Amino acid sequence: MTTQKIINNFTIKIATTNGTGSQSANNILFKSLVRMGTATSAKNLFPSNIQGLPTWFHIRTNPKGYQAMKRFSEILVAMNPTSSGQDLGEVKEGCVVIYDSTVISIGQEKPGVTYYAAPMSRLAKDNFDTPRLRTLLTNALYLGVISYLFGVDKKIITQVVQDTFKKKQKVVDVNLKAIELGYEYAKGNFTKKDPYFYAPDNKFQNKIIIEGNQASALGCIFGGCTVAAWYPITPASSFSETLDAYAKRFRVDPATQKKKMAILQAEDEIAAVGMAIGAGWAGARSVTGTSGPGISLMNEFIGLAYYAEIPIVICNVQRVGPSTGLPTRTQQADIIKCIFASHGDAKHIVLMPGTVEESYELTASAFDIAERIQTPVLVLTDLELGMNLWASDPFKYCDKPFDRGKVLTEKDLEKIKEWGRYADADKDGIPYRTLPGNPHPLAPYFTRGTGHTQEAGYSEDPAVYQANMHRLGKKYKTAVKYLPKPLISGDKKSKFGIISVGTTHHAVVEALDTLKDKNHIPVKYLRVLAYPFHEDIKTFVQECDKVLVVEQNRDAQLMSLLKMDLDGSSAKLSSLAYSDGLPIDPDVITHKAREVFVS
Template sequence: MINQLSWKIGGQQGEGVESTDRIFSTALNRLGYYLYGYRHFSSRIKGGHTNNKIRISTDPIRSISDDLDILVAFDQESIDLNAHELRPGGVVVADSKFNPTVPDGTQIRLFSVPITAIAEELGTSLMKNMVASGASWALLGLPLDVFNRAVEEEFGRKGPAVVEKNLEAVKRGSDYVLELAGGPLDEFKLLPADGKQKLFMIGNDAIGLGAVAAGCRLMSAYPITPASEIMEYLIKQLPKFGGTVVQTEDEIAAVTMAIGANYAGVRTMTASAGPGLSLMMEGIGLAGMTETPVVIVDTQRGGPSTGLPTKQEQSDINAMIHGTHGEIPKIVLAPSSIEECFYDTIEAFNLSEKYQVPVILVTDLQLSLGKQSCEPLDYSRIVIDRGSLVAQAPELEEKELFPRYALTENGISPRVLPGQKNGIHHVTGVEHDETGRPSESAINRKNMMDKRLGKLSGLEVRDPVLVDAPYETPDLLIIGMGSTGGTIDQGRELLEKDGISTNHLTVRLLHPFPVEEVLPYVEQARQVIVVENNATAQLAGLVKLHCGHGDKIKSVLKYDGNPFLPSIIYHECKQICTASKELV
């Protein structure tokens, strides 16, 4: 028996690939397995090749695997594009409708199943996803009753007749492939899972849940891949708590509406991707100048312009930090797991109000849309911090204004809400004095700039970096961010087998950069490798800018729209390490 297995389903977008994956993975989650999924899909509603890959394990996992054990193919293109991942002895379950073939000279076993024909016998070809699911589930030898319960939950709202038809489709697919294979495949039998309850969600859902828990009651946003699922989640959830989602006409309206609502005292967020973030820059500057809290989620994708809307990239780093004109304080947080997406969203709202600055919560497509197992969330950790929000403003002299932008020792001014007694003040995007009145005084300008830019000098963020550093002087320090963490760790395991010692650092606070936390590990390492999904080494640039040691910092870059695989980390890092030792 084995402790992990990799499964993939491929076909044309719109023909049931997503629902097949959803039911298959839901059933595995019920059994207590750890799962990590990746969606490869086209930037169109229907048509174009799509595939979903799931890694299944009895142990916690945070990356997809290099190889593949089972491929379910709805068309020949799925075999042609994905067969190279199949390990020797791997299996293809394919629809006999298209006369499937596998590459010559490979040790791939092909099970040709009349998937569409069976579905049509039951009344509609739409049920071919259930036939395919039943066939691949049967090969694993897992209990069919668990799978059937997942089917019942998926189709229960459509009535018992539909449920029965789909259950029959599962059974027929299962029976057919078991007859072909002579029973479940022993080499694909998984060890029993721990059976413990686990959450199974995408990062966007975790962000949405975190927003609700943080007290967010309004989301203003414009749909965009891969951020739209945050909207979709909150559309369903916020009304239960007296909140709502407003779909604005564009991203400019989205961010300015969020700023206005936060000014009024409602915790509000917006979410977008690179193109939308570009449009929000002037609004982000307004939030910085008026010291209005706002939380913005950037789910990075392939750019520039429309770029690769449905593909992986981490190329918005410079834009998030330096995109606004002028100089304002802002915080950029980068969660690296599903759990962190939840907790960091809550922290983003707290930091935004505590320091009265825009906070950008940045993910990438893999973290946003890749469905993963995570441990049950600890709601006792939730704390709401509204910062220097004044409950009762002091009495003022007649016609005196509240000093909303008062110069304080820590740079953070008292904040009141509109309509609050004794709280009247001006709000403007031009430079202003302590009451908000426009001012072009040189002395005032310097004082206000120093006040705003100095307020983050005492910034406290939970775990600005994550460190796994078993060595005092490692051969390599590997640095990453976002979804690359688990992949880096698996690549490190391969490097260790070759006698290459490695430490791993994940940067979670991109701005202000956590120099004190990063620099010691950079100094200790013989070589530093920064792994990132972009072409211009933006994260490596930050490390060099703030920590120096540019002579020993190298980059491993990937910008073809696909996430890193463990083998890529291993080979690229080994090559750099070997070349460095040869030079010495």
């Protein structure tokens, strides 16, 4: 064989059937590759279904550690006869196909494609007793085949299997047996004909592997969240379920066995956000986790929290809309909906992490911001971030003291004569609040969604209404200094800029390198982390001749906000708003950027 080896620079796509246990096998493969130190990322493309529909898992390894999903994959592991027609159709010259020859027949082989036929279902049938076990372990079998063909360290796989199934020795044993069967079958029957190899590397050493929803839940624990109310919805359920698991682990008082966290599954999203608002009003740090349809239901209550100035955190793991949309696919189309949730002149603070580390840190900080500004803070992630496993540098311990904001205690009230719940005492738009249970005679006030005076009394007076709304506007401006600044990188001298948000980041960083290295177009890059926008965004746009705004929705929501907020910048801004449910491919950005910057 004369072809040069291709080491740690290819993608495996595994096509399986939902509900057959392939998720565990795929995660084991991904974790094993990260433990080998290879720069690897994983994307799970799954259907809205419990069992039976096709599902795909992309495992991409590349020397630069790019985390974006490439649509093209060099290696196909075809396990699902239902999708094999499509899967095999996408295979090109130079690709490799491993397939379960018990259930899939290839027909005419394509020229230049390497095929490895392994009768995995039959091997599972011959070696395991029950139908369920046979189905589950067919997946472990392909791990063995992959391990042999591409050189995934079997010792590491064994460790990962043991860590995955920890206390269930029987499960460990059967999985290892199936992996061994696959490995031995490949060894005995295949001659390596393709150039793809994994090799130990030092690129991803000391990484942790975590889902975005897990990271957000950890952020809640460190942010001092004590009340969480939620309603099950894909792709946000694992956020609340993980929060519950972490509360059981970290929040049970060893002395009393009482749980310093209330997590309640509500009857719907309206009740969930209502509970969070009740808790925020009564002084707890509260959260509700949801996705688009839940946000739609919560709108009326979010407006109440805005107008009555009640701190709450809402984690919105975005999925594809409109309506039920594609519940298991990713999108960034709730940006405007979240900022302007509810009727009337309501507007909200939105944080938009793009990595798991940011999910942890920004979610933790959201509780400080919510209490400091006394308003809802929405943390927008998406399915890609929330429900995929990501390799990340280990998180840092958060030891920042809570910022409880302007809360007047009984002692504070003893020192002052007058106090108005909605008075602008500090001229920054942020009023002072008291918490229910404060016994001072000045403390109690009446919280309402109706028009109110500085003292929280009912009012329809035009001047009172208008002054209060303007104060709320001022408060929104004040909020900027408490929000994370945008991140600026890339070629700082360039007159060409790209602006993106959230997980679009991962495709942008790859496109930036391609533009610089292959097209000789250096570009500077700004990633938005929060709305209302920071002044640095305005400066960034001012310093550019052309700016491409990249986001994953149809109508260019982020760009619309930029146009709205940045006077006279419209002519400079071009849009790449791309959304088909799968994470944007870096090539789409490179292509568009060339078009915009070169023309």
